[in-house]
Every structure is written in structure tokens, then in C-alpha cells.
Amino acid sequence: MTVALGDAHTPLTKMVKDALRQRILNAEFETGARLVEGRISEEMGVSRMPVREALRELAAEGLVKIIPRRGATVSMPAPDQKMELIEVRATLESLNAKLAAKRKDPERIAELQRVLAAGENAIEEGDFSQISAHNDAFHTALGQVSGNATLQDLIRTLRDQTAMLFKQDDPVKVSKSWQEHADILRAVIAGDEELAALLAARHVYNSVDTPEATDEV
Amino acid sequence: MTVALGDAHTPLTKMVKDALRQRILNAEFETGARLVEGRISEEMGVSRMPVREALRELAAEGLVKIIPRRGATVSMPAPDQKMELIEVRATLESLNAKLAAKRKDPERIAELQRVLAAGENAIEEGDFSQISAHNDAFHTALGQVSGNATLQDLIRTLRDQTAMLFKQDDPVKVSKSWQEHADILRAVIAGDEELAALLAARHVYNSVDTPEATDEV
């Protein structure tokens, strides 16, 4: 019984789950890789149960695929399923922006503007290390404005599921992306629901990491 | 160790999950009721583990709420959360209809028409016992036409979560509802994406079981 992640007071399942999610999203486990309960539990120094539960929960989120009596693997969405995910995600992000534009709660908007500025700053200074954190922050803040918590949960899940499709490493694309954030924000502030919705949807499609940079569609 | 649901070959977790879902949706457990692992496992004649997993899965679907060290309860969405759910569901059903109208695969459409006719028949004959089954069939078939499996999963989950808001017992409403189904289908067949989307969204809002029949909003 190696002590590694064990002890500590928060539910083990949660810790295991977070650790696994991290490693999956970091591509530390490649898609399709088997996630054997026993091996992971041993490695993390916990029993199989928390691992098992964590895997189930990740499966519910779509990051992991479980086949009865076969075990868990890192799920690899088929190409057409990727499109499906993006389609759904675009729709929900669109709704999110629309709701935000409808409510445009001043306080939250101010917060949103701070986050936006922080992100733009980072880019100007060429600091791309925190980009995905800034990205998260912006989208979270936007979610706060829209005020639909249920929607936020769904979007977060979809974001995780599609994370690997949005590898942001090209500086040009990143700054383009933040330009779009600013545009969305402007539409929200103006209360232009339709424009905000449109821009948000387009933002998702634009952010997809296409193998080669094709501008035409 | 009472034999009740035990033995049988499909994973126990699934059986327990389905049984619990059933009972929750049938309001056999009222919202807010505690779902104690030990009690349920005893009652169903299985060990706590499958029950535990089933509860977790139901929690992921939103039917159950779990608080660490406190256990599970039948989740009762707050009034404003209900609106959130409906808003999201309407949006996704709308996307679904839109995609269906875009693809309008002839075979699937034929199937859809059969389901629609069956439902209309049942209503004409005054057979309301199978209404929710017909409803499910129609929406499932429509999902087949749209072809986005990911979307179907999400919609199904949302449908379960909002099931209690759509108690269909008023015959007048039921037949109205099927009228709307027909309208949606017509739009899909015509390939009119926008109309299909609009009607589907409206259909969700119209189907909400308002305590008293207020036509104005």
C-alpha cells in the first residue's frame, strides 16, 4: 500500500477523478488507452473503488468510454462525432451569449471586462503560458452574466469533451480568438442578443484546430 | 439476503439505475426524499455497491443530488432552475429539428410518419394510456432523422430531468401537442430548417405543464 495520493480529507473519488481528467486532457493518456482499475488504484495508492467511481463519472462526462466487462478506455470520438459535439457546443455557447446579452448585469459585465483585459494583456506581452486559463476565465465569466447555471454545466462538459480539438498553440490564432472575445463582449454590452449569439457560435467553429490553416470553408 | 432483483446477467448497476429512474419519474419517490444506499440495497436484494454506482450515475443525469457524506436525495430543481432547463432543452430540440430538416433522410422520415400516425390514431380512439410512449417514439424518431447522436443523448437526459414539468394528462393539451408534432414533421419534410427549429422550440414551451392554463405570457 504505497502512500501517494491517499490520506487527505476530500473524497478520494474526487481527487482521483481530477487527477485522471488532468492526465487525459494533457494527453498524458492517449486516446484509446486502456484505463485499468487495478493499475491506476495501485499507482495512486488508493483502493479500486474510488478509481472505479471516478472512471464512471468521467464516462458520464464523455471523457472515458466504458464497456461492461471490458473496462475503461480514453474515449476517442469518431470524426463525425467531433462535428456533432462542435455543433452542439456552438449552439449552447450561442444561447449562452444570447442570454448574457439579454441580462447584461452591470457588475458581472465589469468582471468580464477585467478578465478580457487580462487576457489581452497577456497576449500583448507574449505570455501564452496562461492562455487556456484566461480562456476558461472568460468563458466562465460570460456564463456568470448569462445566469443559467444548468447551461454552464453542460457547456463545461462539452468543453472538456472537445478540448483536444481546440489545441491553442498558434499565436496568431490565439490573438484572433481574443479579438472575437472582445467582439462578443461588445455585443453583450450593447444588448444585441442576435449578434452575440451569432458571434459566439462562429467563435466555436473558428476555434477548431484544423490540421492545416484553411481559411475557406 | 432476500432475492428480489439479484441474479440475472446484465450489470446490476444498470438494473438498479433503471429501477430507480422509473420510480423517481413515477413520483414514487417524491422530490427531496432521501435515497439511502443501505436501505435501497436491502430492498432490492443487492449489495450497496451497485446501488451506490447507480445513484452516482443518476446524479450525473441530474435526477438525483448527492452531497458528500450526506447521501443522495431526489433532486428538486428550484423554480428558476426549471426555466433554465426548459430554455436549454428548447434550444437543443430546436437544433435537433433544424438538423432533421437539413438531412430529411427519406427512410427515416417514413418511419417518423408511421410513428406520427400511430400517435394520432391513439388520440382519435381516445387511448391516452400510451401517450408518453408515443411521445418518446416520435422524439426518438425525429432524433434519428437529425442524425446527431450526441445531441440525442443530451436531449434524453434533459427530457428526464424535466419530465415532471410535462405531465400530460389533459386530453386537449395532448391532442394540441400532437398537432404540433405534425407541424414540425411537415416543416422537416419541406426542408424548412428555420421553421422546424422555431416550431420545435415553441413546442417545448407549449408543453410545459402550467398549474393553471394561462395562455398569456
Add this chain to the structure above:
DNA sequence: ATATATCATTTGGTATACTAAAAAATGACA
């Protein structure tokens, strides 16, 4: 050499046992 049958190993499903947190009950004191 190939195919099939048998066996061993791995691994997931389920049960049981133990621990510790939280809730309920009890009792002491003001």
C-alpha cells in the same frame, strides 16, 4: 501448419467488512 479445445491470467462486477463522519438521542446542568 492450422484449427480448435483447454487452461491460465487478467480484469471487471459484486459482496462484505471496516472506518469515520454526521445526525439523532440522551442526559446534565443552568
Add this chain to the structure above:
DNA sequence: TGTCATTTTTTAGTATACCAAATGATATAT
């Protein structure tokens, strides 16, 4: 009589144990 401390009971979290299904390996027969 009400409030607080203490004990008891309940219940969720975790670990371990066992079984059975699935997979891979080996041997045997054709």
C-alpha cells in the same frame, strides 16, 4: 424548561475479498 455536551446510531467513504467473464497462451488433434 431550554440549551449544551455527550453518547449512540445511522450512514457514507474506503478497503479488501471473491467470483465470473473475457482474453491470451498452450497444447493437442487433424
